[in-house]
Amino acid sequence: MKNKINYIILYGLTTQLNALTYQNNFQIGLGYDYNSSQVIASPFKDFEIKTKPSHQKSIQKIVLIKNFEDLIQKLEFEQTLSNVKNKKVQKLLNDRNINNYTLTYLIYNKVTNFESLLQSKQQDLNVTYIDSIDIGGEFIALIHIKTQSLNDYNKIKKMKVSWKDLDKFEQKLNKLSNKHVITFKNIITADDTFFPVNNLKDLIQNAKTFTKDIKDHEVPYRVHIKNKINQTSIKPYLNALQAVNNLEYIRRNREQFTYKQNINTPTIESKKISEQLTNLSTKTMTILKKTVDRIIYPKRHHACTNNIATNISTINIQSKILEKRYPKILEDVFLTVNYDFKIKIENRGSVILLNWIKTVKESDILIHQEKNSKILFDSYINFKDLKASYITGISYGNISYSTKFDSYEKNSSIQGTGIINNANCGYTIIDQSGKLEIGCKNIKIKDLEIKFKHKE
Numbered sequence: 001m002k003n004k005i006n007y008i009i010l011y012g013l014t015t016q017l018n019a020l021t022y023q024n025n026f027q028i029g030l031g032y033d034y035n036s037s038q039v040i041a042s043p044f045k046d047f048e049i050k051t052k053p054s055h056q057k058s059i060q061k062i063v064l065i066k067n068f069e070d071l072i073q074k075l076e077f078e079q080t081l082s083n084v085k086n087k088k089v090q091k092l093l094n095d096r097n098i099n100n101y102t103l104t105y106l107i108y109n110k111v112t113n114f115e116s117l118l119q120s121k122q123q124d125l126n127v128t129y130i131d132s133i134d135i136g137g138e139f140i141a142l143i144h145i146k147t148q149s150l151n152d153y154n155k156i157k158k159m160k161v162s163w164k165d166l167d168k169f170e171q172k173l174n175k176l177s178n179k180h181v182i183t184f185k186n187i188i189t190a191d192d193t194f195f196p197v198n199n200l201k202d203l204i205q206n207a208k209t210f211t212k213d214i215k216d217h218e219v220p221y222r223v224h225i226k227n228k229i230n231q232t233s234i235k236p237y238l239n240a241l242q243a244v245n246n247l248e249y250i251r252r253n254r255e256q257f258t259y260k261q262n263i264n265t266p267t268i269e270s271k272k273i274s275e276q277l278t279n280l281s282t283k284t285m286t287i288l289k290k291t292v293d294r295i296i297y298p299k300r301h302h303a304c305t306n307n308i309a310t311n312i313s314t315i316n317i318q319s320k321i322l323e324k325r326y327p328k329i330l331e332d333v334f335l336t337v338n339y340d341f342k343i344k345i346e347n348r349g350s351v352i353l354l355n356w357i358k359t360v361k362e363s364d365i366l367i368h369q370e371k372n373s374k375i376l377f378d379s380y381i382n383f384k385d386l387k388a389s390y391i392t393g394i395s396y397g398n399i400s401y402s403t404k405f406d407s408y409e410k411n412s413s414i415q416g417t418g419i420i421n422n423a424n425c426g427y428t429i430i431d432q433s434g435k436l437e438i439g440c441k442n443i444k445i446k447d448l449e450i451k452f453k454h455k456e
Helices: 002-016 068-074 087-093 150-157 163-176 200-213 235-252 265-276 282-293
Strands: 017-021 031-033 038-040 049-065 102-118 129-146 181-189 220-226 321-325 334-346 351-362 365-378 386-391 396-404 409-415 420-429 435-445 450-454
Touching: 031 129, 049 068, 049 129, 049 163, 049 200, 068 087, 068 102, 068 235, 087 181, 102 150, 102 200, 129 163, 129 200, 163 200, 181 200, 235 265, 235 282, 265 282, 321 365, 334 386, 334 420, 334 435, 351 435, 396 409, 396 420, 396 435
Parallel strands: none
Antiparallel strands: 017 220, 031 038, 049 102, 102 129, 129 181, 129 220, 321 435, 334 351, 334 396, 351 365, 386 450, 409 420, 420 435
16 A cells, blocks of 8 residues: 555656756746746745755667657657747757658757755645756757658668667668768757767767766756646647648658649648747647648658669570580581560569560571560569659660580670670580580670659
């Protein structure tokens, strides 16, 4: 029973303490008016302040941020209108890259060296006052990865991240930067001895060393308010900021969406919300919620038609054994193998095939002919949720190899034409009966120029 009571008391105390980012006019013991966001006279006649030393508490994490509300929650900032007006919070809320189509990661290192607490006081549950101030600092950085489609977003989202593997996270970001736009925003809420950096490597390094760098710094960074009374939720405000960013992203990246609405819709809706955001009040929160709830976003394409990998690794096609036998060398005989290639789009754009006709001649006499094909790209594997529309560049090619039949085996590197870059061509007598295998291997096809379109 005793444990149960303790648990209830602890829960009640926790819900009454709310953290704001520190401002210069905050002092322990003073009152606080949430309606005006102003510090007021102390409600206590007598109180003491005690500084409680600690063994430098540090909270370190790297997490994926869904939206502004999620960001404020993970930073443990108080979700009140008064906190929105704080300059450090405003820096975060002015970030245009926090939207539903860009992946955002928070790198966070909070260090508490000391805590100043209100001691002797008359408990009054009907007043709001400053109860304690944390001394130390916070390292806050946001990293944004602009994704190219819904599939791209979901794929990168699966990336595993953790504080202990910050270096691996940096390596992954560097790899992603080859095809994605990656930006970061560095906010360090300590003192002016810490400056933002202009490259990812230094950012990660600063995040790791912040605990050591902030040691013994007597800098206040959080103030705890006790007895929260009738505060207005800012969730509609945060959702409205997210909506403005979403609409701006859609306007700038129209090619990523199935857009059936009027082209001016994002601009009109964004302007309407922005006007409502200029006057923050309880009434405004209600208006903002109705406006945001009415927004109909266009559907984002599952895949991206840009930067489709249409380069082909070296391929091999099987060489059939000729029916005619060559049990001995005949130097007066010329052997010629010829391939005519053609790339075609089949199955309504879901498959790209390489078709070819192979002919073998002994001098001028045709001794072998065959037709075959090979799948170069399958939409399910190579370009999911897209289909090939047409080939904009060359779709045919040829490679031909001629030689004297003056040895049991020959191979040469041969240049092709059209879509064929080069190949290794030759012949081999594979047994004593004179079975001849002749053809080309390691065929290199040039990068293709193919136009894709979305399935949806």
